[in-house]
Amino acid sequence: MGKTNPRTEGMPATSEECRTHPHERVPVFQARGLTRVYRVGDIEIQALRGIDLDLYSGEFVVLLGPSGSGKSTLLNILGGLDAPTSGFVRFRDHDLVAADEAALTEFRRDHVGFVFQFYNLIPSLTARENVALITDITPNAMRPEDAIRVVGLADRMNHFPAQLSGGEQQRVAIARAIAKRPDVLLCDEPTGALDVTTGVTVLEAIESVNRELGTTTAVITHNAVIAGIADRVISLSDGRIVREEHNAIRKPPRELVW
Amino acid sequence: MTALHRKLLRDLWHLRGPATAISLVMACGVATFVMSLCTLETLWRAQSEYYDRYRFADVFVRVKRAPESLAARLAEIPGVAQVETRIVEQVNLDVSGYPEPATGRLVSIPDYRPPRLNQLHLRRGRRPEPEREGEVLVSEGFADAHRLQPGDKVRAILNGRRQDLMIVGIALSPEFIYQIREGDLIPDDKRYGVFWMPRTALEAVFDMDGAFNDAVLSLTPDAVPGEVLRRTDDLTEPYGGIGAFDRSEQASHKFVTNEMSELRGMALVVPTIFLLVSAFLLQVVVSRLIGTQREQIATLKAFGYRRSEVGVHYLEMIMVMAVLGVILGTVAGAWLGASVAAMYARFFRFPEFQFHLSPRVLLAAAGLSLTVAGLATLGAVRRAMALPPAEAMRPEPPAAYGTSWIDSQRVFRDASPVVRMIVRQIARRPFRSAMTCFGISLAVAVLILGSFMVDALDDVIDLEFTVAQRQDMMLTFFEPTVGRGVANVRHLTGVLSIEPFRALPVRLRAQNHSRRLALLGLPSDARLYRIVDRDRRAIPVPRHGVVISANLAKALELSAGDWLTVEVLEGKRPVVHLQIESLVADFQGESAYADLAVVNRLMQEGNVVSGVFLTADAAHLNALYRQLKETPQIASVSLKGAALTSIRQTIAANILRMRAFNVGFACVIAFGVVYNSARIALAERGRDLATLRVIGFRRGEVSGILLGELALFTLAAIPFGLLLGYGMADLVIHMAYDTELFRIPLVVNRWTYAFAATTTILAAACSGLIVARRVGQLDLIAVLKTRE
Structure with a gap:
């Protein structure tokens, strides 16, 4: 894996985590007692029922669970798109619960890269321009061309979304997400709309970003096979974390079959 | 109530913003139509009843004795x-x-x-x-x-x-x-x-x-x-x-007839503009609605709804908006009409002048509006009816963009992605973009149309009362008077200078055309009353022949250098031939001038005048008035300052009120067009905009993308609208104000252009900001979970 992340003094990790984790790392996210209740009409939906979670710098986490397990809600809260009903989330020294809408926007702008199931590219912009959209507003960004090269689409740079396959569009979305050199890359079912072969190329792109740039990466999926490529697999069910596993060796994406 | 009707009501409620905008624009059209035509009919009825009951004569005869x-x-x-x-x-x-x-x-x-x-x-x-x-x-x-x-x-x-x-x-x-x-x-x-x-x-x-x-x-x-x-x-x-x-x-x-022809012109031009704009808005909104309801249409059809039922469903929705517009417009039209009628009642004295809401006009307004609404949306409704259920089940195909000529432009190559988004969105739907621009430019045009009259009249007033007429007052004598009467006037207190004139009733003949008018004889060195054309050039008093209005020459089919027959209708009634020395392009259109000496020679009279123009010392005006009132030879005194004041008051009372109406109307258009464009842009690009918000764009930046496009439309629309307004003003002048009585010049001054542009920009900005507030309400999570 070749990651050499020095331990930071004062890291507020629990002793248990230090013991169970092979590497001692800085926790990027800290969440405690997260609950999230949606009210739809008269019905209350308990999406999260008390989640405690730490994400460490540079690690690759897969959040695994069936639909309705609360994994998207968790990701949205971590990404500053949603707020928990109770509990707290901290990104480094940012309290995400206390943050207002504008502060959350700044948080996303400065620290988070998103990859969505349906790519969400701007149809009127070419691949390069979609990436440039982000690099324009970020001070320390890559050149859009370099970001696109990372995902292996140098030759498709000037194509519009409608001229790209689903896998290519998702790789552009990844390039867009990483171009600002985010601290954390959050991927919501990135292969959900793709076939196996294409899905693998997309996962390879994500994996290589994590490996080469050291970006903390969280991928949510309902596909258990994908779990093999992660450092850590957190399984959710009915709004709770039900299992946590560590992979001693990360499987390369091209070995995955589903 | 059927389920489909419930859907109709809920869809309308959901669309209440755009629907209101459409109804309002349509209401403006109906209001001007109802106002003009009902006032016209009120005038016409009042006039013909008055004429009938009080036996207005058909022929008028003046003799000496x-x-x-x-x-x-x-x-x-x-x-x-x-x-x-x-x-x-x-x-x-x-x-x-x-x-x-x-x-x-x-x-x-x-x-x-x-x-x-x-x-x-x-x-x-x-x-x-x-x-x-x-x-x-x-x-x-x-x-x-x-x-x-x-x-x-x-x-x-x-x-x-x-x-x-x-x-x-x-x-x-x-x-x-x-x-x-x-x-x-x-x-x-x-x-x-x-x-x-x-x-x-x-x-x-x-x-x-x-x-x-x-x-x-x-x-x-x-x-x-x-x-x-x-x-x-x-x-x-x-x-x-x-x-x-x-x-x-x-x-x-x-004058009454003239007013009626002006009203008729207004009843044609202005409502047409509003109906056009509302037709465009309806077309865009309904097309968009049907686009987003493809799946619903497919479901309805899959469950056995007939094509016709689907068609009627959407048609009903359109008609609700149109009928709302008609009702609002009728109420507003009746109110405006009553207010215009009250204004007429101050100038036109009828025994009874009650504003009459004509059922015929109301029916025509309703019929016209509903027809236009139906025609505008025919294509969209037919598309909904023809949609095959299986195909409609699939969501609308995503927007396909490609490279176009614009990508190769040098300026564009260095543009930011946001600018590119905006430009490509505009270029992708050139027709709709053009129509949006056109709609906004119509607002500008309506503002000019509603305001140019003040400019035009100011111009006439200035020309007439500053450039041409430099006297303070005009006196006319009971009888053409010889030098002694003139001398008496000269010696009145406060008189600074005088200039005699002779107004001679004549009939001008040329082949089979003839015109009765007063031939004005002026001294060859006239300074107080000058012959001035529309370009403010003073034309010298003709030495031997006459100078006549260009308009009059046209009516008589004559041009400069031609001869015409002058039959004098006074004194010994001589008939002479005079050459037209030059034409004067003036506003009143029916003037003829000659040298005072020439006039006196053809009358075989000595130094005889009908009256004098004079300038007076402002300090002695009251004394002068007192003396004039006691001078028996003087038949009338016209004060230039008084005329000017009275004209300005009339303009303030009438034209400024009409202008206020027009400003209101134009704001409705600008607001309606921009608001609808913004709402649709938001609906169509909500997903893109929400995505931008998610990946870290600030609310202001995202609003900027939405408003940037509208700002571009507005800015592009303004120069065109200014031109269009000028053109429409020209058209209105020709349709309504080019009467023999009075030719209104086409003058639009800079302030009017600035006023039209500023008002439109403000109205557009208001509606844009209202829609931009919705950017804050975008559902960031939902948008990520749905496929386009």
Whole structure:
């Protein structure tokens, strides 16, 4: 894996985590007692029922669970798109619960890269321009061309979304997400709309970003096979974390079959 | 209520913003249509009822002095139904407490019976009795202006003698619906009034025993008017007849008719603009709605709804918006119409003038609006009907963008992605973009259309009262006067300079065309009253021939250098041929000028004048007025400053009010177009915009993308709108204001352009900001979970 992340003094990790984790790392996210209740009409939906979670710098986490397990809600809260009903989330020294809408926007702008199931590219912009959209507003960004090269689409740079396959569009979305050199890359079912072969190329792109740039990466999926490529697999069910596993060796994406 | 109707109501509720905008724009169109046509019909009905009930005459005859026996001969002319002879004189008035001189028109009425023609409507008081000296009826306008009541007195100079006119009643006549002094541009009730006096009383004062100087005739239905006029002229010529004329040349009738043709022009142009805009908005909104409801349409069809039921469903939705517009427009139109009618009631004196909401007009407005709404959305509704269910189940295909010519442009290559987004979005739907631009430019155009009139009139006023006329007042004498009368005026207190003129009633003939008008003789070095064309160039007084209006030359089919026949209708009635030395492109369009010396030579008279223009020392005005009121030879005094004030007041009262209406209307258009464009842009690109928000764009930046596009449209629309407004103003001038009476110049000044542009930008900005607030309400999570 070749990651050499020095331990930071004062890291507020629990002793248990230090013991169970092979590497001692800085926790990027800290969440405690997260609950999230949606009210739809008269019905209350308990999406999260008390989640405690730490994400460490540079690690690759897969959040695994069936639909309705609360994994998207968790990701949205971590990404500053949603707020928990109770509990707290901290990104480094940012309290995400206390943050207002504008502060959350700044948080996303400065620290988070998103990859969505349906790519969400701007149809009127070419691949390069979609990436440039982000690099324009970020001070320390890559050149859009370099970001696109990372995902292996140098030759498709000037194509519009409608001229790209689903896998290519998702790789552009990844390039867009990483171009600002985010601290954390959050991927919501990135292969959900793709076939196996294409899905693998997309996962390879994500994996290589994590490996080469050291970006903390969280991928949510309902596909258990994908779990093999992660450092850590957190399984959710009915709004709770039900299992946590560590992979001693990360499987390369091209070995995955589903 | 069926489920489909519930859907209809809920969809409408969901679309309440755009639907309201559409209904409002449509309402503006309906309102102007209803206002103009109902006012037109109100005017028309009031006029024709008044004419019928009070027997308005068909032919008007002026003579110098004719024996009463001529009346019987006039009555014998085939086609003449009735004849009423009268004595009509212009006199100077002295109203107590009012320093400036005023002019009165004295009209005789038969002693013991109502007139056969031009009967009076007695508002208050009683008819004057011939036995009691000086009893008169006064016209309502003058009475109102001076708060005169029966029992009040007005002093007048009758044939050189001072006499008190005792007001016993206040009356109206179909002859003076619009009460304007000859030669004035706008009525001035303070300085001009009509008085009716028993015939014998007037005969005595003006030495007209058994004689008359004015006659009015009515015609039988089978009369040939031209023939009657010709025969009348033949009969009156020996008695100094200055040419009989029909209603088309009667001052009051001419102005009322003119107003009606203006209203008709307005009823065509302005509502058409609004209906066009609302049609466009409807088309865009309904197409968009049907696009987003593809799956719902497919589901309805899959469950067995017929094509026609789907079509009717959407048509009902469209009709709800249109009917709402019609109802709102009718209410607004009725209100505006009543307000315009009230304005007319101040200028046009009818016995009754009640705004009439014509069912015919309302039906036409409703029919027109619903038809336009239906036609505009026909294509979209048919697409909904034709949608195959299986295909419609799939969501609308995603927007396909490709490279276009614009990508190769140099400027574009360095543009930011946000700018590219905006430009490509515009370029992707060129038709809709163009229509949006066009819609906004119509708002600009409506503003210019509603405002240019003030500019145009300002221009006329400035030209007329500053460049051409430099006198302070104009005096006319009862009789053409020789030098001594002029000298008397020169020696009045406060008179600084004078300049004589001669106004000669003539008939100009060229082949089979002829025109009656006053030929104005001016001194060759005229300074106080100059011949000036539309470009403010002074044209020298012709040395031997005449200068006539370009418009008049056109009507006579003559050009500069041609000769025309001048029949003088006064004195020895000479007929001479004069050459047109040059044409003057002026506004009033019916002027003819000659050298005063030439006029006097052709009249075989010495140094004779009809009046003088004069400038006066402002410090001595009241003294001068007092002397003028006591000078018997002076028939009338026209004060330029007073005329100017009265014109400005009229403009303020009427045109500025219309302008306010138009500003309101234009704001509705600009607001409606921009609001709808923004709403649709938001709906179509909500997903893109939400994505940008998720990946870290600030709310302001995302709003900027949405508003940037609208700002571009607005900025592009403005220059075009300014041009369009100029063009429409030109069209309106041709359709409504290019009458023989008065030609309004096409003048739009810089402030009006700036006003139109600024108002449109403000209206657009307001609506844009309202929509931009919705950017904050975008559902960031939902948008990520749905496929486009």
